[in-house]
Amino acid sequence: MAVSNVTFYERVEEALHDRQLQTALDISTTRFTTGRQNALAALPEAEALRDHARRIRAHTIAHLDRYLAQFADSVERVGGQVHWAETAAEANQIVAELALSRNVKNVVKSKSMVSEELHLNQTLEANGMKVVETDLGEYIAQLAGEKPSHIIAPVIHKTRQDVADLFRRKLQATDADLADVPHMTALARRVLRSEFLQADMGISGANFAVAETGSICLVTNEGNGRLTTTTPRLHVALLGMERLVPTLEDLGVMLQILARSATGQKTSVYTNIITGPRRTTAGQPIEPDGPDELHIVIIDNGRSQILGSELAEILYCIRCGACLNACPVYQQIGGHAYNSVYQGPVGSVVTPGLYGLDPWHELPQASTLCGACREVCPVRINIPRMLLKLRSETAEAGLNPDWLKRGLRLYRQTVVRPGWYHLGGQLTSWLSRKIADNGWFKKLPGPLSGWTDHRDFLAPAKKSFSQRWREEREQ
Amino acid sequence: MSQRAAFLNRLRSRLPQAKLPEADPNHPSSFRGYTFAADIPPADLVDRFTQELNALAGQVYSAKTSQEVTKIIRQILNKHGAKQLISWGSDWLEPRQLVATLTAAGIEIVDSELPVIAADRKVKLTALDKIKVGLTGAHGALADTGAIALISGPGRGRLASLLPPVHIAILPQQKLYPSLPAFLAAHHEATTAGSNLVFIAGPSRTGDIEMTLTMGVHGPGELYVILTP
Ligand code: SF4
Numbered sequence A: 001m002a003v004s005n006v007t008f009y010e011r012v013e014e015a016l017h018d019r020q021l022q023t024a025l026d027i028s029t030t031r032f033t034t035g036r037q038n039a040l041a042a043l044p045e046a047e048a049l050r051d052h053a054r055r056i057r058a059h060t061i062a063h064l065d066r067y068l069a070q071f072a073d074s075v076e077r078v079g080g081q082v083h084w085a086e087t088a089a090e091a092n093q094i095v096a097e098l099a100l101s102r103n104v105k106n107v108v109k110s111k112s113m114v115s116e117e118l119h120l121n122q123t124l125e126a127n128g129m130k131v132v133e134t135d136l137g138e139y140i141a142q143l144a145g146e147k148p149s150h151i152i153a154p155v156i157h158k159t160r161q162d163v164a165d166l167f168r169r170k171l172q173a174t175d176a177d178l179a180d181v182p183h184m185t186a187l188a189r190r191v192l193r194s195e196f197l198q199a200d201m202g203i204s205g206a207n208f209a210v211a212e213t214g215s216i217c218l219v220t221n222e223g224n225g226r227l228t229t230t231t232p233r234l235h236v237a238l239l240g241m242e243r244l245v246p247t248l249e250d251l252g253v254m255l256q257i258l259a260r261s262a263t264g265q266k267t268s269v270y271t272n273i274i275t276g277p278r279r280t281t282a283g284q285p286i287e288p289d290g291p292d293e294l295h296i297v298i299i300d301n302g303r304s305q306i307l308g309s310e311l312a313e314i315l316y317c318i319r320c321g322a323c324l325n326a327c328p329v330y331q332q333i334g335g336h337a338y339n340s341v342y343q344g345p346v347g348s349v350v351t352p353g354l355y356g357l358d359p360w361h362e363l364p365q366a367s368t369l370c371g372a373c374r375e376v377c378p379v380r381i382n383i384p385r386m387l388l389k390l391r392s393e394t395a396e397a398g399l400n401p402d403w404l405k406r407g408l409r410l411y412r413q414t415v416v417r418p419g420w421y422h423l424g425g426q427l428t429s430w431l432s433r434k435i436a437d438n439g440w441f442k443k444l445p446g447p448l449s450g451w452t453d454h455r456d457f458l459a460p461a462k463k464s465f466s467q468r469w470r471e472e473r474e475q
Numbered sequence B: 001m002s003q004r005a006a007f008l009n010r011l012r013s014r015l016p017q018a019k020l021p022e023a024d025p026n027h028p029s030s031f032r033g034y035t036f037a038a039d040i041p042p043a044d045l046v047d048r049f050t051q052e053l054n055a056l057a058g059q060v061y062s063a064k065t066s067q068e069v070t071k072i073i074r075q076i077l078n079k080h081g082a083k084q085l086i087s088w089g090s091d092w093l094e095p096r097q098l099v100a101t102l103t104a105a106g107i108e109i110v111d112s113e114l115p116v117i118a119a120d121r122k123v124k125l126t127a128l129d130k131i132k133v134g135l136t137g138a139h140g141a142l143a144d145t146g147a148i149a150l151i152s153g154p155g156r157g158r159l160a161s162l163l164p165p166v167h168i169a170i171l172p173q174q175k176l177y178p179s180l181p182a183f184l185a186a187h188h189e190a191t192t193a194g195s196n197l198v199f200i201a202g203p204s205r206t207g208d209i210e211m212t213l214t215m216g217v218h219g220p221g222e223l224y225v226i227l228t229p
Helices: A008-016 A019-041 A046-062 A064-077 A088-101 A113-118 A121-126 A135-143 A160-171 A181-198 A224-228 A246-262 A303-306 A312-318 A324-325 A328-333 A344-355 A372-374 A385-398 A402-415 A418-435 A446-451 A465-475 B003-017 B043-053 B066-079 B099-104 B119-130 B180-186
Strands: A081-085 A105-111 A129-134 A201-204 A208-210 A217-219 A234-241 A270-275 A293-298 B059-062 B084-087 B109-110 B133-137 B138-141 B145-149 B164-170 B196-200 B223-229
Touching: A008 A328, A019 A324, A019 A446, A046 A064, A046 A246, A046 A312, A064 A081, A064 A208, A064 A293, A064 B003, A081 A088, A081 B003, A088 A113, A088 A121, A088 A234, A088 A293, A105 A181, A105 A224, A113 A121, A113 A234, A113 A293, A121 A129, A129 A135, A135 A160, A135 A181, A160 A181, A160 A418, A181 A224, A181 B119, A201 A224, A201 B145, A208 A246, A208 A385, A217 A224, A217 A246, A224 A270, A246 B180, A303 A344, A303 B003, A312 A344, A312 A385, A324 A328, A324 A344, A324 A372, A328 A344, A344 A372, A344 A385, A372 A385, A402 A418, B003 B180, B043 B059, B043 B223, B066 B099, B066 B164, B066 B223, B099 B109, B138 B180, B145 B164
Parallel strands: A081 A293, A105 A129, A105 A201, A201 A234, A234 A293, B059 B223, B084 B109, B084 B133, B133 B164, B164 B223
Antiparallel strands: A208 A217, A217 A270, A270 B196, B138 B145, B145 B196
C-alpha cells in the first residue's frame, strides 16, 4: 500500500482545520451513533445476539481452513468457480486475466473495500478497460479522484455544492440537473444506468460468505449491488478470506445486527444472497437472467499474517463501521487522516496488521483507549487490547519519535524517585500558576502545544493529591 | 501443490499461533433467544408489516379477488402512462389467472430472457430499460422490517424487481413471517431453488450527498405490495 510523504500529524492538522469536514463529522457520527442505539434498544435480544454473533465469528476464524474448503466445494457444486490469491498482485492478475480472456471492455463495480486494498481499478485501467464505481458515494469519490472517507458514507466530507461543481465539470450537468439533491441523484442514476446496460463484467465485494451453501451476501441501500451482479454476463466477487459464516442460519444472526450497528436501520434495503451463476440444464439457461459466469476470488493479502498473531481477534470484524462513529478521535479527524482503506479503531489494528508497523505505527496512537469501540462493536472485539499491543511493539522496535523516547525516559526516571517526583509536582504547580488563565492552559509551549492547539487544557490543582492527603490526615 | 492446498496450508500453519478469545471448537449451534414470536402475534403480522413498509416509503394494498389485483395494477400503470410489464411467469403469480386477466385488459408482458451472447444481451437490456413497471410474486415477507423475500428461478427473473423504476409485488398474506430468522428456518430451499435470494425493504435509497435521503437511486423508486388472501 502506498505510503504518503505527508505525515499522519500533518493530515490530522489539515482535518482539524477543515470546517466542512468538522460539520459533516458532527452530523453523521451523531446520527449514526444515536441510530444504532435506538435500533438495538428496540431489539430485546440484542445483547444475547451480540454474544452469539461473537461466538459464531470466533469459532469460524478458529476453523477457517475447514470452512473455506467447505465454501469452495459448495460454490463449485452450484457451478461457480473459485480462485485463491495469496497476494494483491495475484488477485489482480486473476481478475485481469479473466477480463482479458473474455474480451471485457466495460466494468461496473459495487462497493468493495478489498478491491481498494488491491488497487484493482488501476490494474484493469492499465489493461485498457473502463472501470466505474456505482455506489453513489464511491462514484462521486471516483469522479473527484479521491478516496472514500468513511466505510458506510464515503463522501461525508463533501457538500452538495462540491458535488454540483463536480457534476458540472465531469458530467456537463445543467442547472436543472443540479437543482437539488434528488435531481443530482437522478442524473447520477441515468449516467450509471447506461454503464450497467453496457457492462461486460461486474465486480463486487461480499459482506459475508456461507460455507454450507456457497452463497455470498451483499447488502446495499441503493440497489447497485444487485445491478452489478445481474446485468453483466460475468460476475467476479472479491472475498476477504475471513468473511465466512458456517451456515445460512448464522448469516441470519449477522444480518440481525449488521444494519442496526452500521446505520441504525433495521435492515438495509437490499439483502442480496447469491448462490452460483444463473442455473442451466444441458448448457441452456433456465433462469431468465443473472450472470452466466460467477468467479469468486478468495483473498489473503496479509490476513494470514494477522491470523497467526495477537491481532487475530480483529478478523471477527463484520465491517459495520460502528467503532468509527463512536471513536472520539475519528469524530474529530475523519477518515482521510488515517490514509488507509480501513479507518478508525478497526483500521488502526487492521492496517498495521496487514502492512506492518513500520509505516503505520502512528495509527495505534490515534486512540484515547476510552473503550468506546469495544462497547459498540457488535461482536465485542477488544480493540483497545490490540492497540496497546501494537504500541508496545512500536516501542520495542524503537519506532517512537525521539522526543517521545526522551520524554518517557525522563518520566520513568522521575516517577521512581519520590523526591524527584515531589519536586516535579511542585515545579508544575508553580509553573501552572504562572501561565494558567483562570485555571486553564490556553497555549502550552513546544511539544506540549498539541494539547492546547484545539482546546484548553485544565491546569493542575494548586495542591497535589498527596499533599492534601497528608494535610487531611494531620487534622 | 494446487493454489487451494497452498492457501489452506498457510492458514493451518498460522492457526496454532492465533490468539482467538472465546473460540469454541464446536459450532455454537442455533440461537434460541429470539423474541419475535412473543412480539408479533399472527393476527398482528399484516398491521406490523404494513406499518414497517410504510415507514420505508413502500405502499401496501389489500385485494380480495384477481379483478381487484388487476385494477390496482392498472391504476399504477396509468399513473406512469405505461402499458407494458416485466413480469414473473404466470405460474409464480397468485391468483393464477392474473396474467390472463392482465393480457385481456390490454397489458403487454414483455419477454425478459437475457441472451447468453454478450452483445445480444446488451441490446436486450437496453430495450428492457424502457419498461416502467415490474411485477413479481414473493416467497415471504418479514413483519418486523417490512422486507419482502424473492427467490429467483425459472420464470422468476431478478430484473422485474430491479430494472424498472416501479416494482409491484403480490404477496399472499399467509406468507408473512415475524422476522428474517423465522423465514430462513421455514425456507430451506431459499438458496437452492435459484441463484438469487433477495430481501427488499422499501424503494432504493441513498443518503450519500449530505446525508439527504433520496429515493430511487439505482433500484426502483416506488414499491407497491399487494396483499392477497
Ligand atoms: S471492529 Fe466491530 S465495530 Fe468496528 S467495524 Fe468491525 S465489527 Fe464494526
